[in-house]
Amino acid sequence: MKIKLLDKIFSAAIIGLAVTLCFVATSCTSKINISLNKDGSIDVQFKGTSGIAFETLIKTASGVKEGEVIFDTNEIEYELGKNGFSNVKASSKTGMDLSISMSDKTKQSSLYKSDVLKTDKSSITATLSAKKLLDFYNSSDEEIVSFLDLLLAPVFNEEVLSESEYIETIAAFYGQAAADELAESSFNVTLITPDGKSSLHVIPMVKLLTLNETIILR
Numbered sequence: 001m002k003i004k005l006l007d008k009i010f011s012a013a014i015i016g017l018a019v020t021l022c023f024v025a026t027s028c029t030s031k032i033n034i035s036l037n038k039d040g041s042i043d044v045q046f047k048g049t050s051g052i053a054f055e056t057l058i059k060t061a062s063g064v065k066e067g068e069v070i071f072d073t074n075e076i077e078y079e080l081g082k083n084g085f086s087n088v089k090a091s092s093k094t095g096m097d098l099s100i101s102m103s104d105k106t107k108q109s110s111l112y113k114s115d116v117l118k119t120d121k122s123s124i125t126a127t128l129s130a131k132k133l134l135d136f137y138n139s140s141d142e143e144i145v146s147f148l149d150l151l152l153a154p155v156f157n158e159e160v161l162s163e164s165e166y167i168e169t170i171a172a173f174y175g176q177a178a179a180d181e182l183a184e185s186s187f188n189v190t191l192i193t194p195d196g197k198s199s200l201h202v203i204p205m206v207k208l209l210t211l212n213e214t215i216i217l218r
Helices: 002-012 017-024 052-062 073-082 128-140 142-149 164-175 175-183 206-211
Strands: 029-036 040-049 086-091 097-104 117-119 124-128 188-191 198-204 215-217
Touching: 017 073, 029 073, 029 124, 040 164, 073 086, 073 097, 124 188, 142 188, 164 175, 175 206
Parallel strands: 029 188
Antiparallel strands: 029 040, 040 097, 086 097, 117 124, 124 215, 188 198
16 A cells, blocks of 8 residues: 555645645644745645554554555655656655655646645745545545545544544544544644745644634645
8 A cells, every 4th residue: 555545645635745644644743845936836845754653553554564664755756756746855764754855847736736735926825625635535546545534534524523522533443542642743834935934834633634614824
């Protein structure tokens, strides 16, 4: 599953690169920086890592044996190159962390095609919504769906749960350690304009997986 998982996730780009990667490294503080350049191109940098409890869950789900890694960085670079990104570099030091840098010079990547990202000469806007997440889930193959189902996320099942109810559900299925890791996880998005101004947006992972609103980041 380790190759196809990243391929499908990036290809769909439901809420952009980093959010979907956070589904792989759910228990984490994942960070994505999106920089708009003066020539209209964008540079993207992602970093994320998984916590111990979810590491066990991920390895079990993906069939990865002890000592093996989930991420094939060469394959990730290849697939991202096919999906509109250039200058792609991916690395993983521990096997459960992932760092990626890349560019989109032509607005042909899935970030734009999915309407997650919109830019003009001086501004950048990212839009995250439950519909984009659900569309991604419904369009995914069985391999991806089986992985996403492990998260028991209301947003993929058109359910309405409070954040606390969702955490309780995770605790009941996977134990308190996994629930605590998820509760402490966040998705940090930094948008940087050509004049160097940056805006940091911190989104709790629990909010993302119970999303019942549209989040617009500027």
